[in-house]
Amino acid sequence: MTDTPTIATLAIIDGKPNQAGNRLLAVFDLIISGMRIHGCALHESSEGIAFTNGPTGKHYTGTPVKVKFVDRAVSRAITRQACAAYTAMSGIELCDE
Numbered sequence: 001m002t003d004t005p006t007i008a009t010l011a012i013i014d015g016k017p018n019q020a021g022n023r024l025l026a027v028f029d030l031i032i033s034g035m036r037i038h039g040c041a042l043h044e045s046s047e048g049i050a051f052t053n054g055p056t057g058k059h060y061t062g063t064p065v066k067v068k069f070v071d072r073a074v075s076r077a078i079t080r081q082a083c084a085a086y087t088a089m090s091g092i093e094l095c096d097e
Contacts, residue, residue, distance in 0.1 A: 003032060003033050003074070004032070004077070005030055005031070005032045005074070005078045006030070006031040006032070007028050007029070007030060007031075007081050007082055007085040008028070008030065008031050008036060009029045010027070010028040010085045010086065010089060011026060011027050011028070012025070012026045012086065013025060013027060014026075014090075017046065020046065021046025022043050022044065023043060023044045024041060024042075024043055025042045025043060025050070025086060025094075026041070026082070026085075026086050027039060027040065027041055027042070028040050028041075028042060028082055028085065030078060032074075032078070037055065037067055038055060039055030039057075040052060040053065040054055040067075040078075040082070041055070042079075042083070042086055048095055049095055049097065050079055050082075050083050050086075050094040050095060051079055051096070052069065052078050052082050053068075053069075054066060054068055054069055079096045080096055
């Protein structure tokens with residue numbers, strides 16, 4: 001088991017900007033610390049900075065369900081791995097800072 005994030009799968013979306021100017025670039029599955037987390041997202045901000053989010057959804061009762069990357073170093077490592085996978089697949093370089 002390792003704390004190093006691994007991108008298991010990545011699907012390129014290249015969505016249009018939302019009202020805030022952020023774009024959904026891709027969705028991916030993440031393997032970290034013995035867990036596989038399905039449905040993570042790679043975004044690009046209106047300033048051109050890439051960032052990632054864990055999956056969000058709702059329980060059948062309507063209760064929100066969310067995975068949040070709270071450790072800044074882990075979050076940056078996940079974003080860098082997702083950016084590298086995105087670049088490898090699309091040929092488009094991303095900035096994560």
